[in-house]
Amino acid sequence: MxxxxxxxxxxxxxxxxxxxxxxxxxxxxxxxxxxxxxxxxxxxxxxxxxxxxxxxxxxxxDPLARMLKHRKTGTLGLLLPQDIAQVMQNPYYAQFITGIGHVCEREGMTLLLCPPLRNSMLKAIPYAAVDGFIVTGLEADRGEVAELRRRKIPFVLVDSEPVTDVPSVEADDDKGGYDLVRHILELGHTRIAFLIFESGPDQPNLGYRGPLKRRFAGAERALAEQDLSLTSAGVVTVEAPCTRSGGYTATLDLMAGQAPPTAIVAFSDIMAVGALDALKSLNLPVPAAVSVVGYDDQPEAEWTQPRLTTIRQPIEAKGRLAGDFLVAAIRGESQHPRQLLHGALVVRDSSGQAPPT
Amino acid sequence: MxxxxxxxxxxxxxxxxxxxxxxxxxxxxxxxxxxxxxxxxxxxxxxxxxxxxxxxxxxxxDPLARMLKHRKTGTLGLLLPQDIAQVMQNPYYAQFITGIGHVCEREGMTLLLCPPLRNSMLKAIPYAAVDGFIVTGLEADRGEVAELRRRKIPFVLVDSEPVTDVPSVEADDDKGGYDLVRHILELGHTRIAFLIFESGPDQPNLGYRGPLKRRFAGAERALAEQDLSLTSAGVVTVEAPCTRSGGYTATLDLMAGQAPPTAIVAFSDIMAVGALDALKSLNLPVPAAVSVVGYDDQPEAEWTQPRLTTIRQPIEAKGRLAGDFLVAAIRGESQHPRQLLHGALVVRDSSGQAPPT
DNA sequence: TCCGATTACTAACACGAGTAAGTACGAGGA
DNA sequence: TCCTCGTACTTACTCGTGTTAGTAATCGGA
Missing domain, CATH: 1.10.260.40 (lambda repressor-like DNA-binding domains)
Structure with a gap:
């Protein structure tokens, strides 16, 4: 006026x-x-x-002006490998974020979800106003690690290949893969299909990254104990999108083949659920005709019919630890800790003795 | 050097x-x-x-300095009514955030999760560096709306009581409640239990906020058509935590009563799942002995045994619209739109004719 | 040879705040 | 009366960047 x-x-x-x-x-x-x-x-x-x-x-x-002056934003950044919409459809991430959420609550911080910018995780980094990053689903090339180092921003790697002098949280996916396959082998199965997520190079067990690579390594160890390998007759690997319908379609294809598997090892529960759908529509009883096992032990695993045998993974703990490590790194207290989390085989009703030949 | x-x-x-x-x-x-x-x-x-x-x-x-200069952060804020950990355990929010995620992808923005600070949504507002807020699960008192107005930050209300001159997204919870209860009444049920989430004042249908209040209003309309009401004999309302075990325990209590209900109307799918658990453990067949219906049509609803009758709610669309409205408001294009989204009754296998008396 | 016009760069201010160092003032003690 | 000393406040610098207005040098044209 x-x-x-x-x-x-x-x-x-x-x-x-x-x-x-x-x-x-x-x-x-x-x-x-x-x-x-x-x-x-x-x-x-x-x-x-x-x-x-x-x-x-x-x-x-003005919060921005304060942050600039204090050199502190009070937010943790979660660097994501895919768009937010894709990530949130995966129950894995909901659990993971739950873990980080506990840390945010304790520290009174907020959480910034940083999806890739123009299909690049690397390009997303410079636009985030955060005190540090939790990096998950890292691509193989590692440009991101270099960039974060350049910037001198604290960060924590989750489920990535080990990098020196960087705090990291990993799961014993090797042991998980081993336990899962050993369980199947002990039940007498020899025709085994691996149902895996995401696309990679066409040679199996080569070029896979992170957890998938380690799960395969464990699987191979278990197979070797029975003088089998990923390339043995009867052992196949199929890639499909990490969704229920992805598992469904892939399983239909598998069972239509010459010598269909008696056991399906999915490296994700949600794909295993899709496999169960397919077998049901084919009127193949589980586990009498075909055994199905998953990975992660997400809530779905207990609701399926039959209930799903799977590897329980402490996903929430993973998020919590990543948050703890990041907060420590931000405070400068970090000793570059590396934590390995343990999973466990949960035997339910979807896996059973191999049918007589 | x-x-x-x-x-x-x-x-x-x-x-x-x-x-x-x-x-x-x-x-x-x-x-x-x-x-x-x-x-x-x-x-x-x-x-x-x-x-x-x-x-x-x-x-x-420095991203902060740029943001300060440009007066633009490139992030949407999601103001949450509970801690991140609690919110992420609820599949509802995963879907809602998925919707917002589509907008973030299109606009190249990030999403900041803002949980309450010291149990107050209001206190969280000043610490968030965002271009605008999506406000969900707003408490009744409305201090937050006043604060956001004071700050002249664009914001969008979701599932809240209407406020003038503020863009908002709502669902027709009234119709949902009506359809659900009408469906139950048409099947001949007269002994009905409402299983609702969260704690409120002890007088039912009084003081409930937001969606719950409107669902009850719709339910009451349907009941009135049969000369019934929420206080009629045979109609009860039970509150419980919005979890599977919450629904389980509440249902056990209900069925142990004098004249147990023949229909359980849960205002959340996850509670309905808990109810199914309880009825199974009591060896009461669904829907032969007791009908169960839920709300939201989350993925679980299709996996239960029997499959759950529920109200499908376009949760993802809700998030997407909220995002769209917020982006428009940030650009100053806003005409204060108000959108009402429609749900639909999805009849599956968990609801059936009331058993003969 | 002198005049615009263009190029390539810089000085100075702005964004909105926090904070060390400094100043004016009144009270209290010797 | 003079000299502290504490209170109450301000001046001036800072955080790290974007951007307008302005200047020195170069070029083409007549």
Whole structure:
């Protein structure tokens, strides 16, 4: 109303600043800052006057400016390998984020979901205002690690290949793969199909990254004990999208083949559920005709008919540890810890003795 | 190495700034900025020199400083009513965030999860560096709306009571409640139990907020058509935590009562699943002895045995619309749209004719 | 040879705050 | 009266960047 258009500090359409409040209360901008951050440094009378002025103008300190000054954002960044929509459809991530959430609650921090920018995780890094990153589903090339190092931003790797001097959280996927396949072999199966997620090079067990690679390594160890390998007759590997329908379609294809498997090892519960769907539609009893096992022990595993044998993985603990490590790294307390989490075979009803030949 | 300790611009432990790069390349700081943001304004030769210097020093523009200058963060804020860990355990939110995720992808934005700070959504607002908020699960008192208005931050309300001049997305929970109960009544049920989430005042249908309140209103309309009400004999309302075990325990209690219900109306699928568990453990066939219906049509609803009758709610669309509205509001294009989304009754196998008395 | 016009760059201000160092003032002690 | 000393406040610098306005050098044209 009384603002001349050239008046610089006044609310010219935008939000009021501390200068506006200072002017209105007849004090310096510093006094306004003190009123908010260090009330002891100012008389209660002027403090009240300042607060009243702030209230009338609708002033509120700008979070960005504070962050810039303090060099602290109060947010953890979660660097994702896929778009948010894809990630959230995967129950794995819901559990993982739950774990991080516990840390956020304890520390009073927020969580920023950072999907790739123009299909690149690397490009997403420079645009995130965070105190540090939790990096998950890292691509093989590792440009991201170099970039994060360049930037001197604290970060934690999850389910990635080990990198020196970087805190990391891993699961014993090798042992998981081993336990799962050994369980199947002990039941007498010899015609085994591996149902795996994501696309990779066409040579199995070569070029797979992260957890998948390690699960395969464990599987191969178990197979070797029975003088089998991933390339033995009867052992096949099929790739499909990590969805229920992906597992469904792949299983239909498998069972239509020459010598269909008697055991399907899915490296994801959700794909295993799809496999169960397919076998049901083919009227093949599980586990009498075909055994099915999954991985992760997500809640679905207990609801299927029959209930799913799987590897329980402490996903939530993984998130929590990653959060703890990151917070420690941000505080500079980090000793570059590396934690290996253990899974366990959960035998339910979907795996049984191989049918007589 | 060659930095004197009083040298102000040099990397004194921290990250290098554009001044450092400028000094190293023998140009002004402005030139460095141009090299990154407007290469046309600078000769290619010096641009290369600047980039080389930046590379050697490991320089990278500070996202916070950019945001402050541009008055734009490139992130949407999701203001949550509970801690991240609690929210992520609820499949509802996973779907909702999926919807927002589509918008984030299209706009190239990130998503900030803002849980309450010291049990207060209101206190979380000032600490978030976002371009706008999606507000969900708002408490009844509405302090948050006033605060967001004060701050002049764009925001969108989801599943809240209507507020004038604020974009909002709602579902027709009233119709959902009506359809669900009408379905049950048409099957001849008269002894009905409502299984609802969260704690409220002890008088049912009074003081409930948001969606729950509207679902009850719809339910009451349907009941009235049969000359029944929420306080009729045979109609009970039970509150329990919104979890599988919450539904389980509550149902056990219900069935142990004098005149146990023949229909259980859960206002959440996950509680309905718990109810099914309980009935199974009591050897009560569903729907022959007791019908069970849920709400939301989450993926679980199709996996249960029997498959669950429920109200399909377009949760993902809700998130997507909220995102769209928020982006429009941030751009200043907003006409304060209000969208009402429609659900639909999905009849599966868990609801059937009431047993003969 | 002198005049615009273009190119290539810089100085100076802005974004919105926090904070060390400095100043004016009144009270209290010698 | 003079000299502390504490209180209450301000001046001036800082965080790291974007960008307008302005200047020195170069070029083409007459």
């Amino acid at each position: 009384s603002n001349s258009p050239t008046d610089p500090g006044s609310a010219r359409g935008g939000r009021p600043t501390s200068s506006d409040v200072a002017q209105r209360a007849g004090v310096s901008r510093t006094a306004v800052s003190f009123a908010y951050n260090d009330p002891a440094k100012i008389s209660t009378a002027t403090r009240d006057r300042i607060m009243a002025a702030a209230d009338e103008l609708g002033y509120t300190p | 060659s930095n004197s300790p009083t040298d102000p611009g040099s990397a004194r432990g921290g990250r290098p700034t554009s001044s450092d790069v400028a000094q190293r390349a023998g140009v002004s700081r402005t030139a460095v900025s141009f090299a990154y943001n407007d290469p046309a304004k600078i000769s290619t030769a010096t641009r290369d020199r600047i980039m080389a210097a930046a590379d050697e020093l490991g320089y990278t523009p």
